[in-house]
Amino acid sequence: MAKSPTEQLLQELESLRARGLVTDEEYAARRQAILSGQVAPPPAKSGGGFFKKVGIGCGALIGIVIVIAIIAAAAGGGSGDDDSDTAASSGGTPGAGTNRGDVHVTLAPGVSGEIAPDGSPERKSRVTIVQIQDPVVSTNPFSQPKAGMRWIGIEVIHENVGTKEVSSLDWKLRDTNDNEHEEDVIGPVVDLPDLDPIYSDLTPGGKKQGWIYFQVPEGAGIKWLRADPNTFLKNDLYFDAP
Template identity: 75%
Template sequence: MPKTPTEKLLQELEQLKSRGLITDDEYAERRQAIITGQVQAPPEKSGGGLFKKLGIGCGALVGILIVIGIVVAAAGGGGSGDQSSDTAAERTPGSGSADVRVTLAQGAVGEVAPGGDASRKSRVTVVRIMDPVVSTNQFSQPKAGMRWIGFEVIHENIGTKEIGSLDWKLRDTNDGEHDIDIIGPVVEMPDLDPVYSDLTPGGKKQGWIYFQVPEGAGIAWLRADPNIFAKGDLYFDAP
């Protein structure tokens, strides 16, 4: 029997917990939010659930399979050496594995392509930074000793192929690293959907992302990863 949207969300939450990506407390909070209807699954699209959770579109998944095939062929020492011209011809020479670093500020703009693949290039703009973010709901508050930091960002597809969502992470000045708080504060500002979203060429999306950070800790950097299986990330470094 097909799973309901709520069952699918709970299954993905179990996967996050089993992989050690969230704590027991975060698991309990997010599970309660799903069960009570505070978090709902958007309309389904074609493509795999886990890869959607990781922010990888169907096109990126095909690219991953192509790379795996090339690596296997090279390891075996055989084959004609004919690699896919679809990716090789569109790679940015000399910058495939390089991270891009931009100073973090309101209005900062950076561009990044996973593995140097210019056909799947992203442009990211930091529109606003809010520290702290104050929730308008007394029942949705950060943990004791923590605060929310919010970033309003624009993600644009400036390549020629469909791309998936970015994987975001924030490092604080105590060297703690934080993933997006998918529940976040209750505010009258639209959230950026970092999970169930693809962008076609020329498309863009704008919204807020939130992180729980310890009180007293500053921002070291904000990272946008276009593909967790490819090298080359975009870092917004604190000045």
């Protein structure tokens, strides 16, 4: 049975919350707006074709614009998406780590930094660098870095210092040649534990310690290591090489 327009809007809002794109407070406010009719439902489908649907009247079109605005407001705060909050580099492109709310600390053993997606204190994480191993040598001859590459290993502690559950961190490393590297989820085969990159959600007060690995070209150093608590929202933590 086809869902009503209101049910469709509520389902879309539920999807946004499930993906972590809206806070509980935003969810409650937007749900109330939908139920009270402040957000108009999309126009009903008809057999008249696309242009006929577009011309059904201003009220329905306004409703569609509001719905789009809700989705865009939730998803548009990702890392580096808001030009008004960034400082431009000499080439006119916003530089990495220049969003308002990004945190910068030194990349060194014992250094910690705290970050929360979009500045939400209830979902705050603390990340501590335990040690850096460069290079990491694999003890398995069948698990080796690509030609001209080496593994760099960084042991970290991820702690939930907020009041709500936090998700796993998304990691990125930029080398001194400005090449960016995603975390190598397989990593070298050595007698070191891995930090599970997927199933590491933490409840308040919880923490997890382990290693993250990157394949970096020989001869290139580290420029920065980034911990991103939510790829859809602003506020990232940068460990800058001294």
